[in-house]
Amino acid sequence: MAQDATTTVPAEVLEGFIAEIFAKAGCKREESARIAHHLLSANLTGHDSHGVIRTPRYVLWLQEGKVKAGQSITVVHQTPTQALVDGNWGFGQTIGPQAVDLGIAKAKASGLAAVGLRNAGHIGRIGDWGERAAAAGLISIHFVNVAGGELVAPYGGVDRRFSTNPVCIAAPTPNGPLVLDFATSMVAEGKVLVASNGGKPVPQGALIGPDGTLSADPRMLYGEIEGTHVRDSANGLGALRTFGEHKGSGLAFMCEILAGCLTEGGTSGPIPGGKRGRIANGMLSIYIAPGSFGAAHFEQAARDYVEYVKASRPATPGVEVLVPGEPEARTRAVRMRDGVPLQATTWAAICATAQSLGLTPPAVGVPNTPAG
Numbered sequence: 001m002a003q004d005a006t007t008t009v010p011a012e013v014l015e016g017f018i019a020e021i022f023a024k025a026g027c028k029r030e031e032s033a034r035i036a037h038h039l040l041s042a043n044l045t046g047h048d049s050h051g052v053i054r055t056p057r058y059v060l061w062l063q064e065g066k067v068k069a070g071q072s073i074t075v076v077h078q079t080p081t082q083a084l085v086d087g088n089w090g091f092g093q094t095i096g097p098q099a100v101d102l103g104i105a106k107a108k109a110s111g112l113a114a115v116g117l118r119n120a121g122h123i124g125r126i127g128d129w130g131e132r133a134a135a136a137g138l139i140s141i142h143f144v145n146v147a148g149g150e151l152v153a154p155y156g157g158v159d160r161r162f163s164t165n166p167v168c169i170a171a172p173t174p175n176g177p178l179v180l181d182f183a184t185s186m187v188a189e190g191k192v193l194v195a196s197n198g199g200k201p202v203p204q205g206a207l208i209g210p211d212g213t214l215s216a217d218p219r220m221l222y223g224e225i226e227g228t229h230v231r232d233s234a235n236g237l238g239a240l241r242t243f244g245e246h247k248g249s250g251l252a253f254m255c256e257i258l259a260g261c262l263t264e265g266g267t268s269g270p271i272p273g274g275k276r277g278r279i280a281n282g283m284l285s286i287y288i289a290p291g292s293f294g295a296a297h298f299e300q301a302a303r304d305y306v307e308y309v310k311a312s313r314p315a316t317p318g319v320e321v322l323v324p325g326e327p328e329a330r331t332r333a334v335r336m337r338d339g340v341p342l343q344a345t346t347w348a349a350i351c352a353t354a355q356s357l358g359l360t361p362p363a364v365g366v367p368n369t370p371a372g
Contacts (some may be wrong), residue, residue, distance in 0.1 A: 027091075155242055158239065
């Protein structure tokens with residue numbers, strides 16, 4: 001699909017507008033601001049797939065009762081070092097911080113903690129939660145699944161069995177957090193969503209059809225999309241593929257075991273009656289306090305290793321070797337300064353949602369049409 005024109009929106013304007021949408025949709029001001037903050041954070045770090053593009057879908061889920069405003073976690077079971085919590089179908093941007101903060105508190109008290117979260121609304125960019133733990137001086141590891149959210153075919157198969165099941169590992173250093181955050185699918189579903197709106201195309205072979213045909217066409221996932229802003233993966237006949245063949249497939253499988261089975265929040269499937277309905281994120285998070293672990297000089301050692309890796313001679317002259325977290329930090333600085341680029345179709349869908357709630361979209365710059 002051809003790339004669409006983009007509209008650049010100042011970060012502050014965009015955050016305020018998204019917050020107004022959720023407030024008008026029925027969320028309290030504090031929650032609306034928090035949802036907007038975390039969606040914008042994804043855009044600022046270059047992960048547009050988990051950013052404000054999700055706004056129309058979130059509002060629809062709220063209206064359909066698939067996600068609830070104003071929720072808090074319920075502790076199902078806990079010890080000084082463990083907890084299993086239920087998100088009660090609340091917005092992930094509200095439930096996620098609560099679960100992470102519980103893990104941070106336990107790890108600071110005991111040195112090590114594990115928290116299982118179930119029945120949470122879409123919790124967005126997992127790197128946000130890794131960064132939150134790193135800001136508290138902790139290492140964290142997160143395994144995520146989507147109960148009832150089959151999108152990805154296992155290695156060697158064509159039928160959907162997994163969701164995109166991200167893994168995140170984050171660690172603090174004196175120069176900012178190291179954050180490894182990736183979907184176990186070749187691309188996140190949100191990147192197909194961006195491509196379907198005229199954004200960056202997904203790689204050839206990121207999708208697979210029911211007959212085994214490899215594709216990059218978003219319609220493989222969503223069905224026909226011409227003339228509508230609606231993107232429903234239930235309408236597509238194909239599936240996403242895992243990255244790294246059997247390696248990504250194995251990681252995706254274990255995310256289901258850890259974030260789905262262990263939390264008892266459910267796996268991606270089988271979906272009762274074969275019908276899609278409400279989905280929920282599950283997440284198993286492990287938190288480590290380096291000092292309590294006995295690593296008194298962890299952050300300095302990590303910084304020294306970062307410098308050693310970055311000193312590697314570049315394969316392409318003039319192209320710097322980067323470590324996890326650097327691309328996001330640099331993109332954030334640029335977009336905070338220059339604004340957030342959104343595909344025209346994405347901006348139109350957000351504005352349509354706002355107008356359906358009686359809001360007038362802000363005036364922004366003239367769309368930029370890609371060269372060629």
